[in-house]
Amino acid sequence: xxxxxxxxxxxxxxxxxxxxxxxxxxxxxxxxxxxxxxxxxxxxxxxxxxxxxxxxxxxxxxxxxxxxxxxxxxxxxxxxxxxxxxxxxxxxxxxxxxxxxxxxxxxxxxxxxxxxxxxxxxxxxxxxxxxxxxxxxxxxxxxxxxxxxxxxxxxxxxxxxxxxxxxxxxxxxxxxxxxxxxxxxxxxxxxxxxxxxxxxxxxxxxxxxxxxxxx
Amino acid sequence: xxxxxxxxxxxxxxxxxxxxxxxxxxxxxxxxxxxxxxxxxxxxxxxxxxxxxxxxxxxxxxxxxxxxxxxxxxxxxxxxxxxxxxxxxxxxxxxxxxxxxxxxxxxxxxxxxxxxxxxxxxxxxxxxxxxxxxxxxxxxxxxxxxxxxxxxxxxxxxxxxxxxxxxxxxxxxxxxxxxxxxxxxxxxxxxxxxxxxxxxxxxxxxxxxxxxxxx
DNA sequence: CACTAACTGAACCCGCCGGTTCAATATGAA
DNA sequence: TTCATATTGAACCGGCGGGTTCAGTTAGTG
Numbered sequence: 001x002x003x004x005x006x007x008x009x010x011x012x013x014x015x016x017x018x019x020x021x022x023x024x025x026x027x028x029x030x031x032x033x034x035x036x037x038x039x040x041x042x043x044x045x046x047x048x049x050x051x052x053x054x055x056x057x058x059x060x061x062x063x064x065x066x067x068x069x070x071x072x073x074x075x076x077x078x079x080x081x082x083x084x085x086x087x088x089x090x091x092x093x094x095x096x097x098x099x100x101x102x103x104x105x106x107x108x109x110x111x112x113x114x115x116x117x118x119x120x121x122x123x124x125x126x127x128x129x130x131x132x133x134x135x136x137x138x139x140x141x142x143x144x145x146x147x148x149x150x151x152x153x154x155x156x157x158x159x160x161x162x163x164x165x166x167x168x169x170x171x172x173x174x175x176x177x178x179x180x181x182x183x184x185x186x187x188x189x190x191x192x193x194x195x196x197x198x199x200x201x202x203x204x205x206x207x208x209x210x211x212x213x214x215x
Numbered sequence: 216x217x218x219x220x221x222x223x224x225x226x227x228x229x230x231x232x233x234x235x236x237x238x239x240x241x242x243x244x245x246x247x248x249x250x251x252x253x254x255x256x257x258x259x260x261x262x263x264x265x266x267x268x269x270x271x272x273x274x275x276x277x278x279x280x281x282x283x284x285x286x287x288x289x290x291x292x293x294x295x296x297x298x299x300x301x302x303x304x305x306x307x308x309x310x311x312x313x314x315x316x317x318x319x320x321x322x323x324x325x326x327x328x329x330x331x332x333x334x335x336x337x338x339x340x341x342x343x344x345x346x347x348x349x350x351x352x353x354x355x356x357x358x359x360x361x362x363x364x365x366x367x368x369x370x371x372x373x374x375x376x377x378x379x380x381x382x383x384x385x386x387x388x389x390x391x392x393x394x395x396x397x398x399x400x401x402x403x404x405x406x407x408x409x410x411x412x413x414x415x416x417x418x419x420x421x422x423x424x425x426x427x428x429x430x
Numbered sequence: 431c432a433c434t435a436a437c438t439g440a441a442c443c444c445g446c447c448g449g450t451t452c453a454a455t456a457t458g459a460a
Numbered sequence: 461t462t463c464a465t466a467t468t469g470a471a472c473c474g475g476c477g478g479g480t481t482c483a484g485t486t487a488g489t490g
Contacts, residue, residue: 017436017437031340032340033250033337033338033340033341035248035250035251036250036340036341038476038477038478039477039478039479040477040478048437048438049437049438049439049440050438050439050478050479051437051438051439051479051480051481052436052437052438054478054479054480055436055437059478059479060478060479118336118339120400121333121336121337121400122248122336122337122338123337124333124400124401124402125246125247125248125251126248126251128402131399131400131402132399135396135399135400139396140396143396166416169392169393169396170389170392170393170416170417170420172392173388173389173391173392173393174385174388174389174392176388176392177384177385177387177388177389177391177392178384178385178388181350181354181355181358181384184346184347184350185335185336185339185346185350186339187339187343187346201381201385202385204424205385205420205421205424205425206420206424208423208424208425209419209420209421209423209424210420210423232466232467253446253447253448254447254448254449255447255448263467263468264467264468264469264470265448265449265468265469266449266450266451266467266468266469267466267467267468269448269449269450270466270467274448274449275448275449431490432489432490433488433489433490434487434488434489435486435487435488435489436485436486436487436488437484437485437486437487438483438484438485438486439482439483439484439485440481440482440483441480441481441482442479442480442481442482443478443479443480443481444477444478444479444480445476445477445478446475446476446477446478447474447475447476448473448474448475448476449472449473449474450471450472450473450474451470451471451472451473452469452470452471452472453468453469453470454467454468454469455466455467455468455469456465456466456467456468457464457465457466457467458463458464458465458466459462459463459464459465460461460462460463460464
């Protein structure tokens, strides 16, 4: 059997190909969808042989799962960071909310974020369990964080008394809802100006409905 | 409507198999997605031989296109009819808007409507042109109709002066946005009570932001 | 240097399924 | 009845692509 040495520490012979495969897989899946994606192409783009792919991930399906969960966590981290700008709203609440809404909208239009949403939705029939993971990492988590911030604002008397969960849900809907339609499900590229305007009108309606002092 | 009994006995001949194929195709596509859908299964479920399918629609792709456009028009008709309830708002604006919002939410959760959205989105990589058709028939058309109603309401002094297009977009976002998250992309069935509550809070924020007389 | 484990490339197997062919049959119209 | 057309079942082809095998190579380890 194994001697006293750490035989089991998996000292990867080469650089970690695993990450390269995951990255390549996300790109290929995002480009062609699950069914149309060729494992061969993933391997090539990762600079790796096909058997190596099957060595790290037993089959196409588990590779897909691993790819999406990894991407979900990455996207989540980005969005949470964006939301943290609302920690200290400062004097001009409207201005900071405008900025946050704009950044959120931008983040939603980001290629990785869009591809992730698309892949999850598209493959919902075959991988229903992925919804929980991806949505949990993105929508739900973001909504909770937003609700936290809104609760603080209410407590500080800057928003009228309300259910922060509902308010957060609605604010996010106002920001992201029009995006899908306007961008033709991601087909059309939205300009920064469009995003600004969209964010501003979303915040405007939100504040009209929720601000304690509707100035 | 009483002719269904005659179908039981091998109706070999020129009955309108075309519609049967389209219906069956929508179901099968909706169940398995485009790539996983078997033409054989579509034929069987339509009570038809496989060559007959290829006789009416040259190949799987054109069959898919025909299926989706047909479904899109059907869904559109339903939604437009729903919206017409807002033609005569009556005394209690909030009550009628609540009802319309609820019906719209219900319609969005409808199996056919959900499947249509899903199929379009899922296959956007392979059939980018379908977005225009489907979205044109659903989101865009509905938004326009809603904007018309809101413009009337503004003119009648019941809403504050505003851009009816933006207002319509936002109202629809408030109603449909939370649906996707809450229903886990259609995985979870929402109760009627949930839909009612959702519609009411959507209308509430909308009216707080847009009503001329915020009572 | 020897040993082991990961990696490679290319060929290979095999099931799946879109699409076709064809002879037989049913239908509807003239 | 007769002809044209739509339909049927069943078999068949052919490509595609997931997954495997294997002999050979490379790279860390001692």
